[in-house]
Amino acid sequence: EADIYQTPRYLVIGTGKKITLECSQTMGHDKMYWYQQDPGMELHLIHYSYGVNSTEKGDLSSESTVSRIRTEHFPLTLESARPSHTSQYLCASSEWGQGRNEKLFFGSGTQLSVL
């Protein structure tokens, strides 16, 4: 069973608020990812990291930012939330290897609603 945790599970906030979505994993994985997914829609990669002090933008333009100060922790921050940010945010991790180890383990997700 994957040991990757996301908090909060659900979040309802007002427009303009700053929020941080937490993601932690205890598997010692180097790589971590944030995906955004609307109901019934495809996964969109918004950020990823190869390891400590590494952050990369994904395929989907996002107004969020991430940091990777510790291997196990990869928080995502929205400085000023808007209704267009309403979505499910999924954190994932994988070993860093020759592609064959890039099996993704996903957290349970954070469902964000911005009013």
Add this chain to the structure above:
Amino acid sequence: QKEVEQNSGPLSVPEGAIASLNCTYSDRGSQSFFWYRQYSGKSPELIMSIYSNGDKEDGRFTAQLNKASQYVSLLIRDSQPSDSATYLCAVNRVNAGKSTFGDGTTLTVKP
């Protein structure tokens, strides 16, 4: 053209039948291929990975890869209602840094 395309759903099969899910990819440098299952309202979970041409079997699941045709498939034998989910195909290049996902195919297995 999308980098990873899956057969459009939804797909409906009767219980006990074989469900066939297909995926094509455009990047010939792709070397790792994964199938994830996502139940409604849940996160994706890995069910199969395949790296070499041919078939790979795991219980009722068989992944098939044909790199020449840039095609990967997932067969589910003796389909059960509990197999009803969205199945996501993901493709990696070595050292690409990230997987590329298809849109998913929703499978419904009717009792």
